Amino acid sequence: MKIGKKLMLMGLVAALVPAASVGVLSVVQAGAGMESLMNAELSARSLELARYVDTVLDEELKLIQLIAMNPDAREVARSNGDDTVAADRLESLLGEMNRTVGLGDSYDVILLADRTGTVLTASQDGYVGINIGDRDYFRAALGGEVNVGAPNLNRVTGEPFVPLAAPVRRADGTVIAVAAGIMNPTFLSVLVDTTRIGETGYSYVIDRTGLVIAHPVRDHVFQLNTATLAGMEDITRQMTAGGQGVEDYVFQGDQVKAGFAPVPLTRWSVGLRIPVSEFMGPIVAIRNTVMIMSVVFVGITLIAFVLFSRGITTPLTKGVVFAEAVARGDLTTSIDVYRKDELGTLADALREMIAQVSGVVAGVRGASDNVAAGSQQMSSTAEQMSQGATEQAAAAE
Template sequence: MKLQLKILLPIIGLFMLFMGLSGYLAYRQTAESLRASLIDNMEGEASAMVRAINDLADTSVQNIVRTADNEAVLRFFANAGDMGNPESLAAVTATLKRLEASYPGFDRITLLDTEGKVVATSRPELSKIGDKFDDRNYFKEAIKGNAFLAQPFFSRVVKKTVMAASSPIKINNNIAGVVYATMDLDPFFNAFVGPIKVGEKGFAYIINSDGLVVMAKNTDWLFNKDLPAVSSYKAWVAAKQDGAVELTGNDGREVVVYHKTEPGSGLTAIIRAETDDVYSGLYTLRRTSIIIILCSILVGSLLVFLVVRPVVRSLNKGVVFAGEIAAGHLDGTLDVRRNDEIGKLADALRTIPASLKEIIHEYKNLEEKIEKGELNAAGDEARFSGDFAMLIRGTNGILSRYRTVLENIPSPVIMLGKDLQATYLNKVARELAGEDYKGKTCQQLFGREDYFTATCGLKKAVETKRPGRGETVAHPQGKTMDVGYFSIPMLDEKGNLLSVLQLITDLTAIKSTQRTIMEVANRAMDISNRVAAASEELSAQVEQVNRGTAVQRDRVNSTATAMEEMNSTVLEVARSAGDAREQAENTQGKAREGSALVTQLITSISQVSTVSQELAENIKSLGTQTEAIGSVMGVISDIADQTNLLALNAAIEAARAGEAGRGFAVVADEVRKLAEKTMSATSEVGSSITGIQTATSQNIQRFSQAATLVAKSSELATTSGQALDQILAFAEHSAAVVSSIATAAEEQSATSEEINRSVEEIHRIAGDTASGMEEANVAVRSLAELATELNSLLDKLKA
């Protein structure tokens, strides 16, 4: 075989292979691009339908809730007894018709009582008064107290597919009935579903959460459980994943469908395209490409065979290879093996895609690490040289600068991988959680109490794929902190979770300040209550002392009266003794008895004098104690004045602090009011003690007068004794006079006994007075301690 044939045949063969492979790859790439474009278009249409469904659901629920809160509707249910009144029914029916006209989409609004019976409707020709709807899910849900949107269903009233929204009607927080409205879905279908076309034969339809078709151009599909694709529909709904699927359609044709679920209503939008329809142009392209490739192979082979020489053929291969590299296709091959300059050129060209692949591979690895949250990742500069190494070095420099910014943020910053394990912590976060953080969760690093609970912001961010906030108590390395955090999910272009960035704020100082203010306010209120109780107790004790003093004054008056009666009796005895001196011989025995009685009387009067003097001393001591209590009350009054002044200063400082000091100003104002109440109570207690001091002073004066009368009675009794001694020497009186003397002596004895009882009662009352004043003194000391505690509390507030 000639050399030319040896060169031409392989080149022609390679050319044929290249053309065939190029045609195949071109067809595959076109097919994939066409399918991707088709899926994108279908996804866009499905997303638009889902948005329309969401808008319909939200608007319907909002409008039915507004209807439930309508004043006329509430008034109708509030007057339940008048529901059957034609005027009341006509008024609420007019209101319902007006609301139906004002809310787009509503074609009927109906009011039901708690048993599900129709009591009013905007369309009496469709729903009659008394019809029961208690078996409908929209009634069952609304009567529980929840606004509800029912999925599309076939209405037995209007004989078409409708949706229903319902809401409870509440009177004074009690459910009085239910309002529901139905929406005719034909306008929605005509506006958002019917116009959608994919290719020549593609269309859109909607299924519910049970996998049944609820809106479609083909009415035979509606609520048909026997459709071939129902099982596939149910599987999509159960999987809760949107996407494109190729399957056999309900009409037996091969189709491509894209399904997307609206989570609020549970409805799924489906866009369908027939494979033969959308790929018909691709099939034509395939046939044309095959013809062109065959013709190109024949023509190229002929030209190469007739014109191209080995060198030209080699150069052409090199040019084609270089063109693929320039276009970004690095998987091509250059089959040129020569020892001359062309061979070296081929060798140089073959090294280019290898170097580019290494660079691309390095960047892909770096990109994957960063997407996973490994912010400390860097490219391997040592693997490359020249400008390639400089490119990697520049990329590493940019990443380093970003890391420096994160490191210097004064708040903790955490990066979590898609498995929610830590991949990066900045400096502040490492100081809290430690350096060993790789592969640990937030719960393991910070001991967050709300980790993946219902209030966890991280859980919300992962589930909703939207930023989530949260506040909780954390325990990093045994510490306890109040923290707030903001979780930001990082998603790929398909919405899949790649990593989560968390920004943490230390709220410990703020929470502590809030708790301190609340504690101070509670303690101030407790002190106020205790001061009020102590003041009431002190007032009761003072009132009791006043009553004792009044009784004591009455008993002293009684004692003075008894002393006067006894003095009169003694004088009468003396006169009788003078008349009976001539009869003394016959009455010596009785005279001796009278002498003994007078002796006892003198002893008793002496004892009365002694007790009266002691009682006077006790009452003087009581006066001294009440003066001391007055001094203590003066000190309490001074403390209250100082407390009031401190509260005023605290209010001024809070006013200077502006909004941040508003709560502190409220506490200071309450303390000032408490101080004013303390001053008022102290003033009242002072007035009561002044009254006690006045009454005690008057008692001292009256006891001094009583002591003087007792002394005079003692002198008179002594004189009576001397007269009785003379009676014993000269008694010669008649029996009548002696009887008179005996009667007077008996009256004298009774009077003495009354004096003894009065003096004993006075002594008891004086003891009760002393005890009451002691209790009053304890209450005053309690007031003083409470005032001191209140003063300390105010000092704490000032600090």
């Protein structure tokens, strides 16, 4: 391999190795840093949203407890609905709360049921007389627990609902009835709609079975169960177990990262998710920039090495041509290299050498010419002497 090619190869390696190393290291570190920051943000914000949902539910439970502690509620429960005056007052109160208090407009109905689960009075028509004794929220409240029940379908409207219930007690603490608020779950979707991340990230809520009960896409509510979705098995298992953290999963073909946290009052879990392609977008931009800069750097370095190698190989080539000419006996040749470096010094030495050799050759030629002239003169003298001898011999005869 010629020196020029060796130099260019060395230049390519010298430029490519550090550029590639720095580029890869920068992208890897930036990616790790970005992912770490995103994990922290997803974890913190999902926990914040879970606490927010919990606080809202807690405030609504307090309102249901106020109804349960209302004297008219106790009187209606004690009389099993026969005290029509108290029943009318309570119905009026429930209707007013249904319209104005807390998330009142999100309630389908607020009702009072006796110990058997039969509804004694309600804020809306169509509920009095139905039985809710088999509902989990009713049984929990009958056992003395203020609770948020599992989402279910309303037997009157057929629509999904979220129940909140509290026990109605006598003065001695005995539970004699249950007050319940039946809420439309859209209030949850409205709550989670306010928490988004990035351009396409969003939050959602699932119940203890993995059923989606709040989602920006309303068609998913009470229709989608994450436990049955391929790619979401692991995160659903953690969420329904009350875990908190960050997990990667696949949803509808997209790689997603989500933070999740439990809602303490319930066995629900809040998820905050963002496509990996979105939060890694800046890293892709950095990678592309690094690649472009690396190509430019390598290109500039190669050009510099080409120019550098030519600066070395061109004088060397001229030196080779000069040496070959001298080897053929051409002492008139010259080397056209004038530089102020080692190659210039070499060229000066070669020129000095050819000058010295030319001088020696010229001296040899001069001496040779003198010898030839002396020889010729001696030959002429000998010839003259021979001729004289011949003439003398002839005269003697």
